[in-house]
Amino acid sequence: MKHDFNELRLDGVTRRFAGAGGHAFAALNGLTLTIQRGEFIALLGPSGCGKSTALNCIAGLMQLSDGSIWLDQTRIDTLPPEKRGFGMVFQNYALFPHMSVAKNIGFGLKMRGVADSEIATRVAHALKLVQLTGQEHKLPGQLSGGQQQRVAIARAIVIEPPLVLMDEPLSNLDAKLRIETRAEIRRIHRELGRSTVYVTHDQDEALSLADRIVVMKDGVVQQIAAPSDVYAQPANLHVARFMGYRNVVDLAIEAQSGDRVTVTGPDIRLTGMRKQPLAGGRAFVAMRPEELALGEGPGATNTIAGRIENVEYCGRDSLVDVVTASGTLLHVRATGTPVLGSMVSVHVPVERVLIYPHE
Amino acid sequence: MPGAQRAPFDRALLLVVPAAAFMLLLFIYPFLYGLALSFNPKEGGAMANYAHFFTTDNLWPTIWTTLRLAIPATIINVGLALPIAFKMRVKSRYQRFATTLLVVPITLGTVLIAEGMLTYFGPKGWLSQFLQFTHLYDGSIRLTHNYWGVLISLVISGFPFAFLLILSYITGIDPVLARAASTLGADPRSQFRHIYFPLLLPGLAMCFCLSFVQAFSVFPSAVLLGRRRARRA
Numbered sequence: 088m089k090h091d092f093n094e095l096r097l098d099g100v101t102r103r104f105a106g107a108g109g110h111a112f113a114a115l116n117g118l119t120l121t122i123q124r125g126e127f128i129a130l131l132g133p134s135g136c137g138k139s140t141a142l143n144c145i146a147g148l149m150q151l152s153d154g155s156i157w158l159d160q161t162r163i164d165t166l167p168p169e170k171r172g173f174g175m176v177f178q179n180y181a182l183f184p185h186m187s188v189a190k191n192i193g194f195g196l197k198m199r200g201v202a203d204s205e206i207a208t209r210v211a212h213a214l215k216l217v218q219l220t221g222q223e224h225k226l227p228g229q230l231s232g233g234q235q236q237r238v239a240i241a242r243a244i245v246i247e248p249p250l251v252l253m254d255e256p257l258s259n260l261d262a263k264l265r266i267e268t269r270a271e272i273r274r275i276h277r278e279l280g281r282s283t284v285y286v287t288h289d290q291d292e293a294l295s296l297a298d299r300i301v302v303m304k305d306g307v308v309q310q311i312a313a314p315s316d317v318y319a320q321p322a323n324l325h326v327a328r329f330m331g332y333r334n335v336v337d338l339a340i341e342a343q344s345g346d347r348v349t350v351t352g353p354d355i356r357l358t359g360m361r362k363q364p365l366a367g368g369r370a371f372v373a374m375r376p377e378e379l380a381l382g383e384g385p386g387a388t389n390t391i392a393g394r395i396e397n398v399e400y401c402g403r404d405s406l407v408d409v410v411t412a413s414g415t416l417l418h419v420r421a422t423g424t425p426v427l428g429s430m431v432s433v434h435v436p437v438e439r440v441l442i443y444p445h446e
Numbered sequence: 447m448p449g450a451q452r453a454p455f456d457r458a459l460l461l462v463v464p465a466a467a468f469m470l471l472l473f474i475y476p477f478l479y480g481l482a483l484s485f486n487p488k489e490g491g492a493m494a495n496y497a498h499f500f501t502t503d504n505l506w507p508t509i510w511t512t513l514r515l516a517i518p519a520t521i522i523n524v525g526l527a528l529p530i531a532f533k534m535r536v537k538s539r540y541q542r543f544a545t546t547l548l549v550v551p552i553t554l555g556t557v558l559i560a561e562g563m564l565t566y567f568g569p570k571g572w573l574s575q576f577l578q579f580t581h582l583y584d585g586s587i588r589l590t591h592n593y594w595g596v597l598i599s600l601v602i603s604g605f606p607f608a609f610l611l612i613l614s615y616i617t618g619i620d621p622v623l624a625r626a627a628s629t630l631g632a633d634p635r636s637q638f639r640h641i642y643f644p645l646l647l648p649g650l651a652m653c654f655c656l657s658f659v660q661a662f663s664v665f666p667s668a669v670l671l672g673r674r675r676a677r678r679a
Binding site for chain 2: 146147148167168169171172173174175177179181182183184185194195198199242243246252
């Protein structure tokens with residue numbers, strides 16, 4: 088397998104499983120994506136969204152039911168995993184318990200028939216890259232979780248694969264280690280310039296690591312975009328909810344001009360930006376807690392009156408629940424000292440009110 | 447875990463005291479007593495009994511015959527059980543069915559197997575009648591009341607045991623390891639050689655020993671199937 092490529096193309100990749108009652112259901116449905124050389128792609132979604140299925144299809148650990156995978160002009164979805172030569176990092180590390188750290192890392196090279204002296208050099212280099220020099224003779228069981236994960240990363244990259252696949256590599260680590268190892272993964276990716284496909288259910292991981300994020304739900308791609316776009320401009324309500332738009336309110340459409348839409352409820356009147364064509368008389372409004380603020384806005388637009396029903400102190404700010412007279416609950420991240428039970432106004436800028444159609 | 451705190455004494459452990467006392471009184475004490483007795487013969491020095499055992503000619507044929515049966519039987523059992531169990535390591539409906547089928551002989555005692563074999567493998571048994579009927583083999587077949595009868599019975603009774611033991615060792619190995627090896631360039635053969643086999647080795651050794659011990663104590667099979675039955679008057 089050649090080590091450099093220009094693009095990896097997934098063309099309508101589909102994987103069906105036999106479900107209950109003999110019905111086949113598609114765990115992954117028509118994934119089409121082109122990955123450029125050196126790109127870091129995150130597959131993001133809740134569990135069962137098909138992201139791991141996609142990764143296993145790319146790795147060759149799972150057969151495709153439909154579609155094809157191409158490495159430049161070579162079709163690779165018919166090849167077994169050992170012929171594809173992609174490095175993979177597993178969620179539970181999958182280190183070989185009977186082999187030392189050095190043997191684990193050198194395994195892929197040994198399978199390729201690389202000379203022992205060269206294996207030693209390359210393993211030493213990989214150990215240095217993941218900052219584990221001096222641990223080469225230990226068994227995986229003698230290492231901490233974070234160290235084991237770094238061995239797994241070293242093992243996957245030492246074969247210099249055209250593509251590195253990572254299946255939730257940080258989910259078994261504690262919070263502090265997760266952030267450290269995340270930075271490590273980003274650094275290694277930058278130093279090696281290899282393409283990486285990274286599966287995660289954690290939006291922070293996807294946002295901080297990826298060049299592009301593929302948001303998935305129920306086996307179907309919802310949005311493929313740069314992190315800043317997925318964060319600020321979710322393509323649909325599913326993506327919005329997943330990206331932390333916790334305030335979703337069902338309101339009636341009052342007026343539309345271009346993408347600017349005004350929606351109303353009994354005691355709410357909001358103007359926001361339409362993200363998808365609207366149909367019917369009602370629409371969903373999605374807003375992030377951190378983009379709502381307590382107090383009057385400039386002019387009276389997008390100001391909602393309510394009462395503080397709950398305050399969670401979070402250090403830098405507080406998470407405040409504001410309930411309007413008709414009972415609509417809004418989550419607001421507020422600085423200062425919100426007083427429980429007091430009447431307040433909440434305002435939000437027009438461009439941060441996103442409006443989506445009913446499904 | 448290295449550096450883990452020592453667990454405080456669990457009082458529930460006291461529940462093993464009766465069982466331990468039972469073992470101590472009825473197994474370990476008599477065993478040690480017997481062992482001590484063996485070094486105190488009526489005449490001669492401490493090793494006289496052992497010297498007698500290893501120098502008396504009429505004991506060697508017995509030991510030799512037993513080894514000649516137990517070693518091949520163990521090799522066949524473990525050698526068959528390993529590939530079959532390996533093939534069946536992935537859980538499926540088919541696996542459960544086949545496992546049940548393979549384990550049935552364990553529920554039969556040696557005597558039942560022996561009686562069944564006499565009917566099936568005997569000179570007028572189904573197998574010989576079938577072979578002669580289809581002319582696959584016309585010579586006379588003798589598979590009971592000799593070495594082969596005992597060996598077949600040892601395989602029938604010993605195989606399920608070896609199979610179950612190896613299956614439990616194999617299913618204890620995380621299949622993700624083989625998948626990781628495959629992404630690193632290992633074909634199925636190398637996956638077995640470098641991942642499954644080394645991880646199975648302690649289990650295989652254990653299985654080999656236990657199968658051997660089981661086959662070594664073949665007296666009932668030897669008597670029932672190895673020797674000609676006395677003519678009933």
